Amino acid sequence: MSTLDDKRRELAELEARTHQLAAELASEEPITPFQPKGYYAAYYAITGFMLGIFGAMSSLVFNVVGSALVGQHPLELIRVYLTFPLGDKALDMDSGLAIAVGCCLYLGTGMLLGIPVYLALTWWTAQASLGKRLLVASLVSVLIWVVMYYGVLAWLQPAVVDMKPENWIIRRVPPWVALFTHLVFGWTIAVLYPLGDFTAYRRPMEQA
Numbered sequence: 001m002s003t004l005d006d007k008r009r010e011l012a013e014l015e016a017r018t019h020q021l022a023a024e025l026a027s028e029e030p031i032t033p034f035q036p037k038g039y040y041a042a043y044y045a046i047t048g049f050m051l052g053i054f055g056a057m058s059s060l061v062f063n064v065v066g067s068a069l070v071g072q073h074p075l076e077l078i079r080v081y082l083t084f085p086l087g088d089k090a091l092d093m094d095s096g097l098a099i100a101v102g103c104c105l106y107l108g109t110g111m112l113l114g115i116p117v118y119l120a121l122t123w124w125t126a127q128a129s130l131g132k133r134l135l136v137a138s139l140v141s142v143l144i145w146v147v148m149y150y151g152v153l154a155w156l157q158p159a160v161v162d163m164k165p166e167n168w169i170i171r172r173v174p175p176w177v178a179l180f181t182h183l184v185f186g187w188t189i190a191v192l193y194p195l196g197d198f199t200a201y202r203r204p205m206e207q208a
Contacts, residue, residue, distance in 0.1 A: 040198055044122045045115050047196035051189050052114020056107045059185040066177060077181065078102040080153075080173055081109075091172070110185060113144055117189050118196060125193075133190040141186030142179070149178045 036043070064074045073079065073094070082090035082102045093099055120140045125133045153173065 036198070039123070041119065043198055044119055044196065048115040048118025048189070049111050050114075051118060051192050051196055052111035053107050054192055055114055055117070055185040055188040056110020058188040059110070059181045060103070060106060062184045063177070063181050066180070070177075072172075075099055075103070076172065078106060081106055113185070114189055116140060116144070117186050118193075121190060121193055122196075130190070133193055134187055137186035137190035138183055141182040144186075145179050145182040148182070149173075149175065 060077070063077045067076045068074050078099055079090050079093055079102070082093070082098060086098065090098070090102075117137060117140050120136055121133055124136050
């Protein structure tokens with residue numbers, strides 16, 4: 001009958017043999033990590049979507065502080081966003097469910113806009129310095145600002161919402177405030193860029 005020491009010795013031998021066989025299999029049948037062919041647009045689009053919420057959060061905080069400094073309602077930007085579904089009555093809201101929904105819509109919009117910003121960064125600044133990433137992010141953010149401010153707010157919204165006798169959206173959202181809000185959004189994504197770098201997954205056995 002085997003003693004307790006014999007069983008422990010046999011178990012240790014079996015474990016050593018198991019590790020030896022695993023090492024032999026790994027050397028004989030190497031596992032090639034997944035590598036995308038060409039530009040991995042799908043991955044970077046999803047990453048930009050995820051990082052976009054951080055850009056939206058930082059730009060919203062910037063806008064809240066800026067609005068308070070110039071004597072406006074801290075969530076003036078959210079109230080302006082809510083004028084699309086609610087009209088000018090959204091500008092008189094101070095709090096409540098509608099404001100909370102507006103914040104969620106703002107964050108969701110930031111996630112969508114994070115996609116083109118991050119795609120531009122990965123396409124033009126893959127191995128570049130932070131300075132170049134900030135420059136590219138600034139250019140893309142300015143482009144988005146022009147489209148959103150002059151295309152959506154100045155042209156599209158008056159076409160679908162009664163804003164007579166004047167476009168009060170443009171009056172209540174100064175161009176420089178809108179511009180810096182978009183820049184803060186883009187700069188945040190540029191700073192967080194390394195978090196989205198693609199690294200092929202390697203299983204523990206392969207790493208060993």
